[in-house]
Amino acid sequence: MPFPNVRLSNRPLHFIYLCDCSGSMAAQGKMQALNQAIRQSLPGMAEVARENPEARVLVRAVRFADQAAWHLAEPTPVQQLQWRDLEAGGITAMGDALNLVADALQSPPMEERALPPVLVLISDGQPTDDFDAGLANLMRRPWAQKAVRLAIAMGHDADLEVLQQFIGPEPSGRGKSPRRPLQASNATTLAQYIQWASTAVVGAASMPASRVAATDTGGATNSQANIPLPDLPPTLLDPSDDVGPLVW
Amino acid sequence: MSPSWQHLQACSVIGAAHRRQQKPCQDASLSVDLKGRGGSLQLLVVADGHGGRRYRLSHRGSALACQVSQEAVEQWLACTPLQDPERWRQLLEQELPATIHQRWLAAITADWALQPDAEHEPFSPLLYGSTLGLVLLAPQWWGCTGIGDWDLSAIDQQGHAALLSEEREHGGSEATGSLCQELDQQLWHERTQLHPLEPQTDLQALVLSTDGVRKSCATDADYLQLCAALLDLRDHQELEQGLSHITQAGSGDDVSLAIAHRASKPRRSVVPPGSWCWLLLLLAASSVGLGAWLMTRQETPLQAQVRQLCANPEQIQATLNQRRAQFKALLEQPLLANQLQQPTSSDPLGTLIATSQSGPIPGCAALNDELSRQWQRARATAVPAKGKMPGAAAPAAAPRNP
Numbered sequence: 066m067p068f069p070n071v072r073l074s075n076r077p078l079h080f081i082y083l084c085d086c087s088g089s090m091a092a093q094g095k096m097q098a099l100n101q102a103i104r105q106s107l108p109g110m111a112e113v114a115r116e117n118p119e120a121r122v123l124v125r126a127v128r129f130a131d132q133a134a135w136h137l138a139e140p141t142p143v144q145q146l147q148w149r150d151l152e153a154g155g156i157t158a159m160g161d162a163l164n165l166v167a168d169a170l171q172s173p174p175m176e177e178r179a180l181p182p183v184l185v186l187i188s189d190g191q192p193t194d195d196f197d198a199g200l201a202n203l204m205r206r207p208w209a210q211k212a213v214r215l216a217i218a219m220g221h222d223a224d225l226e227v228l229q230q231f232i233g234p235e236p237s238g239r240g241k242s243p244r245r246p247l248q249a250s251n252a253t254t255l256a257q258y259i260q261w262a263s264t265a266v267v268g269a270a271s272m273p274a275s276r277v278a279a280t281d282t283g284g285a286t287n288s289q290a291n292i293p294l295p296d297l298p299p300t301l302l303d304p305s306d307d308v309g310p311l312v313w
Numbered sequence: 314m315s316p317s318w319q320h321l322q323a324c325s326v327i328g329a330a331h332r333r334q335q336k337p338c339q340d341a342s343l344s345v346d347l348k349g350r351g352g353s354l355q356l357l358v359v360a361d362g363h364g365g366r367r368y369r370l371s372h373r374g375s376a377l378a379c380q381v382s383q384e385a386v387e388q389w390l391a392c393t394p395l396q397d398p399e400r401w402r403q404l405l406e407q408e409l410p411a412t413i414h415q416r417w418l419a420a421i422t423a424d425w426a427l428q429p430d431a432e433h434e435p436f437s438p439l440l441y442g443s444t445l446g447l448v449l450l451a452p453q454w455w456g457c458t459g460i461g462d463w464d465l466s467a468i469d470q471q472g473h474a475a476l477l478s479e480e481r482e483h484g485g486s487e488a489t490g491s492l493c494q495e496l497d498q499q500l501w502h503e504r505t506q507l508h509p510l511e512p513q514t515d516l517q518a519l520v521l522s523t524d525g526v527r528k529s530c531a532t533d534a535d536y537l538q539l540c541a542a543l544l545d546l547r548d549h550q551e552l553e554q555g556l557s558h559i560t561q562a563g564s565g566d567d568v569s570l571a572i573a574h575r576a577s578k579p580r581r582s583v584v585p586p587g588s589w590c591w592l593l594l595l596l597a598a599s600s601v602g603l604g605a606w607l608m609t610r611q612e613t614p615l616q617a618q619v620r621q622l623c624a625n626p627e628q629i630q631a632t633l634n635q636r637r638a639q640f641k642a643l644l645e646q647p648l649l650a651n652q653l654q655q656p657t658s659s660d661p662l663g664t665l666i667a668t669s670q671s672g673p674i675p676g677c678a679a680l681n682d683e684l685s686r687q688w689q690r691a692r693a694t695a696v697p698a699k700g701k702m703p704g705a706a707a708p709a710a711a712p713r714n715p
Contacts, residue, residue, distance in 0.1 A: 069538065069539055069542030069543070069545075069555075070542075071530060071531075071535040071536075071538045071539045071542070072530065072531035072532070072535045073529050073530060073531065073535070073558075073559060073562035073563040074529070074530070074531040074562075074563060075562075075563065075564070075565070076528065076564055116333075117330065117565075118329075118565070119328075119329060119330050119563070119564055119565025119566075120565075171638065171639075171642055172636070172637075172638030172639060172642075173639070173660070173663075175638070177532070177533075177634075177637075177638075178528060178530075178531070178532075205645055206638075206642075207638055207641065208638070272330065272364075272365070
């Protein structure tokens with residue numbers, strides 16, 4: 066008997082960058098480093114996508130400065146993605162960026178069968194608009210609740226508190242954790258974090274596996290338990306292992 | 314075999330992703346005829362081990378779940394007459410879950426003692442975590458129970474499939490119940506059903522599946538179409554090939570199906586002989602009148618959507634299930650309804666849903682009933698507009714399944 070004529074489909078995995086493009090990103094080569102890090106991470110991300118054909122990795126990007134706007138509006142298969150450079154200038158409308166992503170995470174356009182999305186927020190400063198309202202709006206979307214939310218702080222002026230709010234409850238204990246803002250103090254560290262998020266995390270999010278939330282989080286409630294986050298690269302586990310000069 | 318059920322089949326196939334990663338199949342399934350003092354009973358079981366590092370023995374957990382389910386049913390079959398469906402309903406809701414859970418814990422504990430890691434690692438049921446869905450098929454009734462994200466569909470005599478049982482959403486996440494949690498009778502109770510089989514019952518077959526099958530289909534309507542089409546598979550080999558195709562072209566997850574057909578019965582005509590001519594004449598006259606009426610009337614996209622759904626009532630639930638998030642969004646953002654109800658809206662189903670928020674819509678009862686049910690569900694699970702961070706609002710005891 067021929068196989069029934071029904072539509073079978075792999076599951077879309079939406080990966081969204083939220084990039085701070087405020088004026089301070091122009092200083093000390095931060096903007097250039099971010100563009101470079103994302104561009105360099107794409108071949109690795111495409112390779113992970115190729116290794117996990119059951120997930121359809123689709124990339125988008127939001128830029129935020131005086132206001133937020135889609136830098137890459139169409140969910141683009143990573144294999145077809147050509148990164149256009151972001152440019153710095155303006156203030157830090159981070160709350161506006163969260164609103165923009167909130168709109169995109171509605172169903173529709175989000176597919177019922179999609180895998181939990183991955184949201185990566187990258188910032189070097191403090192929000193200048195209503196971050197709380199933006200975050201509350203975002204977190205009303207079930208897809209945002211399911212999402213893997215990561216944050217990268219570029220330099221020591223980044224507001225770690227708001228980045229932690231974006232990620233969710235802080236894990237117990239000390240030390241580096243993907244459930245805390247990842248602090249990139251130079252271009253090398255930033256590149257490693259971006260590479261990790263776009264390969265190891267995408268690989269984990271692509272896996273069709275079940276798990277038990279209550280024990281994944283040691284009893285604490287945490288929506289991030291949807292995906293068991295992979296370990297950070299060994300060189301990033303200890304702050305003293307950071308590679309390169311402290312420039313930011 | 315019971316004369317009421319035939320051609321039982323169960324099959325599990327390793328997911329394309331697990332095959333590539335050289336991991337074992339974490340699904341297990343079973344179809345078996347059981348004999349007891351109370352008569353013959355058939356059993357279908359599917360179980361889905363969670364996989365992943367934390368649940369690294371879940372392939373054994375799912376296999377043991379199938380095994381202990383059979384033992385537990387046999388235990389109760391030995392002392393419970395099949396002619397007492399109410400007692401079996403009670404068993405499905407209460408005693409059977411407890412017996413299965415207890416036996417499963419004992420089985421995985423014994424299995425752990427044989428593992429090389431047992432000497433230097435404390436035992437945890439998590440290692441064996443698995444879902445479990447089972448269906449009992451008796452001559453006069455059928456029933457189901459279980460825990461987790463398995464699905465059960467019925468195919469009627471006309472070949473239409475309908476979803477009978479699915480796991481409710483856990484706090485907006487992809488959480489699922491699991492045998493490795495402490496026994497929660499409520500979770501089993503929610504998945505328990507028992508239905509009498511009358512001669513006029515319009516049931517052709519039951520299809521039990523693990524979540525990998527449904528998640529491989531583009532939509533729930535495709536999943537139901539698949540369930541209906543599965544009845545045409547001739548043998549186990551075809552079922553296995555079909556499952557391999559499903560996981561390769563779909564989610565990549567392990568996939569399991571268990572199917573039971575009701576024995577065919579002679580079709581009985583509900584129309585007295587001689588009435589057919591009158592009926593055909595009436596139908597022809599109605600068609601002419603309806604055609605003329607339609608010619609004078611421009612159908613709106615909303616009306617077309619209603620007509621389309623009401624013409625296929627078996628697909629209403631699946632279609633609306635696709636829009637659960639939209640129901641919730643409409644509750645949380647009242648302005649969204651205005652957008653969807655604009656004449657320029659390109660989403661007629663969204664317009665229909667938004668319109669139904671204020672009451673029944675002109676359409677069939679099946680559509681209005683399902684809309685009402687969806688609104689009820691959305692209200693029960695909607696996130697308060699000014700709530701806490703949802704990360705803290707997720708249920709503590711709910712396993713997840715991305």
